[in-house]
Amino acid sequence: MNHSLRHSNLKSRVASVLLVVGKKYRTLFGVAMASTVAAGCAQNAPQDTWQPKGPNAKIIDDLQQPVFAVAGIIGLIVAVAIIYVIFKYKDRGQPIPEQTHGKPALEITLTIIPALILAVVAVFTFGAIFKLAKTDDTEMIINVTGQQWWWEYDYPVQNEFGINQPIISSGQLVMPVGTKVLLRETSRDVIHSYWIPALNGKRDAVPGRVQTLRLEADKPGLFAGQCTEFCGLSHANMRMEAIALSKADFAKWVANQQAAYVAPEKDSLAQQGEAVFLNQCVRCHQVNGLLRADGTPAIAAPDENVWSGAAPNLTHLMSRNTFAGATFDLLSKQCRDEVWNAPSSEIGEKYLAGVSENCLNQKDLRGWLRNAPAMKPMYANPTQLVATGGKYRGMPYLALSEDDISKLVAYLLTLK
Amino acid sequence: MFSTGFKYFIGVTVLSVVALVMSLFVLDQLAIAGVALSMLIGSTALLAGIAVVTRDGQTKTSSPELSKDLTTQSIWPLVTSVGVVLLALGLVISSLVFFSGVIVLLAALAEWMVKSWSERSSKDSGYNSSARKRLLNPIEFPVLAALGLGVVIYSFSRVMLAVDKSTGALLFIGLGSVVLIAGILFVLKPNMKRSVVVAICAFGAVGIFVAGIISASTGLREDLVIAKSESHEHPECGPERSKHFDKLAEGNLSLRSSVDATIELVDGKLSARIVGFNKPQNSVTIRRSTPTNLIFHNLDAKEYRLVANLGDLASTEPEGKTEKNLVCTQLTAQGAEQALVLKIDKPATVGTPYLLSVPGLEGQSIELVVP
Numbered sequence: 001m002n003h004s005l006r007h008s009n010l011k012s013r014v015a016s017v018l019l020v021v022g023k024k025y026r027t028l029f030g031v032a033m034a035s036t037v038a039a040g041c042a043q044n045a046p047q048d049t050w051q052p053k054g055p056n057a058k059i060i061d062d063l064q065q066p067v068f069a070v071a072g073i074i075g076l077i078v079a080v081a082i083i084y085v086i087f088k089y090k091d092r093g094q095p096i097p098e099q100t101h102g103k104p105a106l107e108i109t110l111t112i113i114p115a116l117i118l119a120v121v122a123v124f125t126f127g128a129i130f131k132l133a134k135t136d137d138t139e140m141i142i143n144v145t146g147q148q149w150w151w152e153y154d155y156p157v158q159n160e161f162g163i164n165q166p167i168i169s170s171g172q173l174v175m176p177v178g179t180k181v182l183l184r185e186t187s188r189d190v191i192h193s194y195w196i197p198a199l200n201g202k203r204d205a206v207p208g209r210v211q212t213l214r215l216e217a218d219k220p221g222l223f224a225g226q227c228t229e230f231c232g233l234s235h236a237n238m239r240m241e242a243i244a245l246s247k248a249d250f251a252k253w254v255a256n257q258q259a260a261y262v263a264p265e266k267d268s269l270a271q272q273g274e275a276v277f278l279n280q281c282v283r284c285h286q287v288n289g290l291l292r293a294d295g296t297p298a299i300a301a302p303d304e305n306v307w308s309g310a311a312p313n314l315t316h317l318m319s320r321n322t323f324a325g326a327t328f329d330l331l332s333k334q335c336r337d338e339v340w341n342a343p344s345s346e347i348g349e350k351y352l353a354g355v356s357e358n359c360l361n362q363k364d365l366r367g368w369l370r371n372a373p374a375m376k377p378m379y380a381n382p383t384q385l386v387a388t389g390g391k392y393r394g395m396p397y398l399a400l401s402e403d404d405i406s407k408l409v410a411y412l413l414t415l416k
Numbered sequence: 417m418f419s420t421g422f423k424y425f426i427g428v429t430v431l432s433v434v435a436l437v438m439s440l441f442v443l444d445q446l447a448i449a450g451v452a453l454s455m456l457i458g459s460t461a462l463l464a465g466i467a468v469v470t471r472d473g474q475t476k477t478s479s480p481e482l483s484k485d486l487t488t489q490s491i492w493p494l495v496t497s498v499g500v501v502l503l504a505l506g507l508v509i510s511s512l513v514f515f516s517g518v519i520v521l522l523a524a525l526a527e528w529m530v531k532s533w534s535e536r537s538s539k540d541s542g543y544n545s546s547a548r549k550r551l552l553n554p555i556e557f558p559v560l561a562a563l564g565l566g567v568v569i570y571s572f573s574r575v576m577l578a579v580d581k582s583t584g585a586l587l588f589i590g591l592g593s594v595v596l597i598a599g600i601l602f603v604l605k606p607n608m609k610r611s612v613v614v615a616i617c618a619f620g621a622v623g624i625f626v627a628g629i630i631s632a633s634t635g636l637r638e639d640l641v642i643a644k645s646e647s648h649e650h651p652e653c654g655p656e657r658s659k660h661f662d663k664l665a666e667g668n669l670s671l672r673s674s675v676d677a678t679i680e681l682v683d684g685k686l687s688a689r690i691v692g693f694n695k696p697q698n699s700v701t702i703r704r705s706t707p708t709n710l711i712f713h714n715l716d717a718k719e720y721r722l723v724a725n726l727g728d729l730a731s732t733e734p735e736g737k738t739e740k741n742l743v744c745t746q747l748t749a750q751g752a753e754q755a756l757v758l759k760i761d762k763p764a765t766v767g768t769p770y771l772l773s774v775p776g777l778e779g780q781s782i783e784l785v786v787p
């Protein structure tokens with residue numbers, strides 16, 4: 001439903017309510033209603049549930065529009081009746097009217113009508129539920145794992161999409177357009193819930209369970225969402241984005257994600273950064289292909305350091321636009337706006353450009369390395385980790401020098 | 417002019433405003449307390465408004481005078497104080513005591529409230545007590561009955577854990593027959609004296625209760641004691657039979673768990689049915705550090721077990737003697753299923769993938785991919 005339509009609907013509703021309400025309350029009521037209406041008209045609302053951008057969200061929208069209308073009308077009738085009765089029969093000292101009891105015809109009618117309305121709503125609701133639960137037409141699978149407070153995505157081997165070795169990423173879910181994608185969700189710690197309103201409803205990610213959620217986007221685009229099951233301190237900072245790319249662009253993305261690790265140039269700042277990374281970061285963060293000084297592969301051990309047992313894989317960090325649970329931008333404001341405001345046909349190209357040195361949001365990334373828990377609340381204070389046996393929830397403060405931070409940023413910029 | 421209800425709500429509102437202001441000074445940010453207090457202020461202010469508009473909902477006809485001789489003796493102040501004591505002790509001793517305190521308190525408050533309400537509902541004390549009963553008996557009787565039954569059932573379960581298996585079966589049949597006979601007796605003699613019925617039931621209940629106490633003090637029967645002390649070590653993973661059962665799966669699975677993939681053995685071939693995939697796969701992705709529930713479904717005529725080969729265990733000895741990290745199911749008969757829970761923290765090293773295989777069946781395996 002577009003904004004103007006919603007606007008006029010509400011206006012007429014406001015008008016009808018105003019007719020009933022007494023004169024002296026009119027202004028007050030008018031102000032209240034007008035601000036409600038205004039609140040519904042936000043321009044920049046990427047998580048608007050009334051704007052489906054794919055078939056699954058459309059199924060929900062086709063259900064919620066008529067149900068909303070029916071519920072709205074009934075709600076209005078009830079509210080008006082109550083307000084009317086309150087004012088009409090207010091205790092003004094009049095004698096209590098004659099009391100009667102029971103009116104079978106009326107009672108039966110008033111039971112049957114709501115039952116019928118609910119039955120009709122139920123039929124369509126069940127229809128929608130079953131349509132949304134279908135999995136036998138799935139074309140592509142992505143594993144989604146929730147943990148405090150970010151989402152991990154891994155793509156099992158699927159040769160039809162050029163995925164012949166597993167891909168792993170975080171924060172931004174990249175998927176091909178017009179493809180029936182099935183998310184297999186679970187969690188590493190507490191219950192989370194995955195929700196991209198423009199593409200489908202919510203599905204809880206529950207430890208010990210695998211639950212599925214269909215996603216399909218009609219056109220290339222960026223769709224925002226956030227965790228919708230309270231999951232602790234930084235629940236509000238556990239966001240995610242789905243990026244739908246044309247099939248050709250998606251193939252490019254897949255190829256890039258599988259590209260072999262390129263070590264930074266000799267004697268560059270980035271190479272010094274790699275050394276700092278091996279010292280400070282590899283105990284939590286995996287960078288596939290990264291070798292230790294002795295030539296053995298550097299295998300991260302987040303299970304020994306982080307309560308959930310995982311930290312984001314940084315192999316292709318700069319191919320994403322956000323970090324830390326999609327809460328902060330890796331792109332500067334200007335470059336970010338260029339991606340988000342690009343027409344659908346150009347989004348793929350802009351997104352695949354990744355993060356260049358010029359476009360990097362230096363302030364937030366440096367801030368993160370300087371003191372991550374100061375930017376995003378996390379249980380990362382070593383003195384308060386008795387309950388988790390010393391393991392962090394989130395990324396701790398690492399007391400890095402500004403020098404080391406510059407080296408690390410130079411290194412991270414090579415992880416494209 | 418201001419009604420009692422209004423004064424009450426406006427008082428709470430003012431107090432919460434004061435508390436909110438103070439909390440803003442003490443905590444320099446608006447934490448949960450701030451949100452809660454704001455919500456309290458909003459709702460009590462609204463209630464104060466409603467109270468003043470409706471004049472506390474008082475109409476002129478109601479409100480009979482409370483007369484002293486209609487109030488009867490009450491046990492609830494006593495029970496309430498027991499509840500408060502449990503509550504306070506519970507804070508120190510255990511949460512079980514604390515919550516029983518909460519329950520006792522809630523029950524006492526509800527009972528007390530209804531009692532005092534019923535005592536002022538009319539001037540006829542007979543009517544008042546029947547009003548109380550009409551409201552509360554439908555709750556009291558089932559709750560008391562459930563408590564009583566709970567005690568009896570718990571006592572009986574202690575007896576069953578203490579006696580050996582065949583005696584247990586006999587006891588169960590015996591007790592069942594006694595209950596049945598008593599029931600038949602009651603039906604056939606509907607005019608039997610009430611006190612006799614009560615005596616029979618009470619005798620039975622007290623008997624089971626006493627037997628329960630005795631059994632609890634004698635302890636568990638022998639095989640249960642052994643089972644409890646048995647080691648949780650994992651059995652060897654060869655094709656031979658082991659008398660231990662798979663405790664890893666037992667510890668990780670719960671009613672809320674779901675299966676990630678089913679590994680099927682049909683006609684000497686292994687394949688993986690993974691939730692979400694429409695075709696059988698020959699590799700399974702296991703997310704790092706995430707307990708993943710697999711099921712081994714043996715459709716082959718012979719008994720087999722499924723073994724996950726997860727590389728080498730880090731050796732603790734200096735010579736670097738390595739040991740294989742194996743996790744396996746119990747031997748599984750044809751048509752049967754066994755759960756296997758895998759939690760893998762690190763990806764496999766290049767060239768030596770993690771594999772699922774079946775001892776005694778060569779050339780069949782499924783790769784476990786850890787991204």
Ligand SMILES: [Cu+2]
Pocket residue numbers: 146147149191192193227228229230231235238
């Ligand atoms: Cu969450």
